[in-house]
Amino acid sequence: MRSNEVAKLAGVTVRALRHYHQLGLLPEPPRQTNGYRDYSPADVARVLRIKRLAALGFPLSRIGTVLEEMDTPKSRTTAGNDARDAGKNESNTGNAAADAAPSPHDALEELDRELALEIERLQEQRRTIAELRAEHLDPDLPVRFARTLRMLAGADVLANASAADRTALIVAGHLYDDEELDELERVVERISSENLVESMRELDDRLATLAPDAPESQRAALAEDSLEVLAPIIACFDAANWLRPQTDGERLLDEITFGSYNEAQQDVCDRIERNIVAFLATSPSQATPQPLDPDVTS
Template sequence: MHSGQLARLAGVTVRALRHYHQVGVLAEPDRRSNGYREYDVHDLIRVLRIKRLASLGIPLHRMPDLLDDTKNDAGELLDELDAELATRIEHLARQRDIIARIRDSDAAPDLPPELAPFLAGFAAGLSPELAKFDRDQAVLLAHLAGEDQLPHITRFYKRLSNPDLASAVADISERFGRLGPDSTEQDIAELIDSVAINFTSVIEELAASDPPLDISATADIFAEYATDLLNEQQRRTLEKLERRLNESRAT
């Protein structure tokens, strides 16, 4: 039989047969006078065995020893495959859990799953620009903080979403979003006072985390992003707020 017939009988493609030849799991047969390769039933059986091994997840480069083994000595390889599958199943289970949490919170799938449920609540009532700022900042913060410090940030977001702070978060976010060319220094000062009154204790809790949260090395990245997205009054508010918080921690 020629390659097309073998591929059809075995349920593979001709390209797959060529690949089997290239990696050495299927010997390349002699060609007939017309230039076509001549396969026989033994080749068909070998291709079927290759398919069976591949269905178990055995890579092609590991197959020759098994295909040519008359002792059925595959215990070690099967143990390795079983361990790999167990790891993959565990990973898939974690992925399904994350997907379920994101769906339950109606959050965007590109957000850090630990923070997504809280961001969905914060976005309510925000302008599209500020909602984007919150979302992008969370993505940056989660990545730059790393896995070790992400639990501290998650606790911070969770604390901000508690009912006792939810109204203050919404009010301050709304006032921050209104800042613009017509805003006065008094508007900015009152907003900073509100943040200090409502959130100083929460910020101090985050600062006192063990190990301490330190993203100072990435401050320039956040500053660049804020410059691109926020207006002058909003940027000045954040700068003044940062100075006030630093002074508060120093005393």
């Protein structure tokens, strides 16, 4: 039989046959004098077996091994075998080895476990998709992170963000662990309860328009005003997250967030961060930070 005939009979494509040849699943039959390959009935049966195992869920990379196990003769003894009952170890060694060898049923059991895990994973994916659809959350973000941002900014957080902010939010959403998400939720709840959104936007606008050569007085004033607005939020910070060395993810987020800032903008941000760290290091349990320390802000 020619390849197109085999493919039609088995319900596969000629390209699939070629792929089976490449993987070593199907021996390549000899060519006839006319140049066409001549497939035997055994080849057709082999193709059907490959197709069947693939339909059960076996990946092609494992089917060759499974077929070998199915085709390997195994000597098995019966429960009433006198030799086994008599404990003739030497004669039973080969039988025990044969019985211990992998079998098609072992492969089926392993596949069944893998499929059960895959079903569980797919069910979890469906639950996540259902939450994203029901709450109209951005699929780029993990559900909990997206819900937290919505508390602060409303719908379409990423759609309304700048390119840099969008990048930072996506990276943060996928890098934050549970403790960092706990802190983020506390911060967002405090921003909402204290009605700080507008004040923070004004500070962002002031920072965005800060000239690279802004004088010291302007920088110090912006840093001081920022810490005053941020005071209720700082009380929500987890000191452990701020006082430990930066992680690679945090360094990446800093690069995304501050990479385009000019010298004056970076200076103001550094002053704010130094004061927050200094406050958390000395008074981690206080509800509000102390006034700005001139030695820290300069």
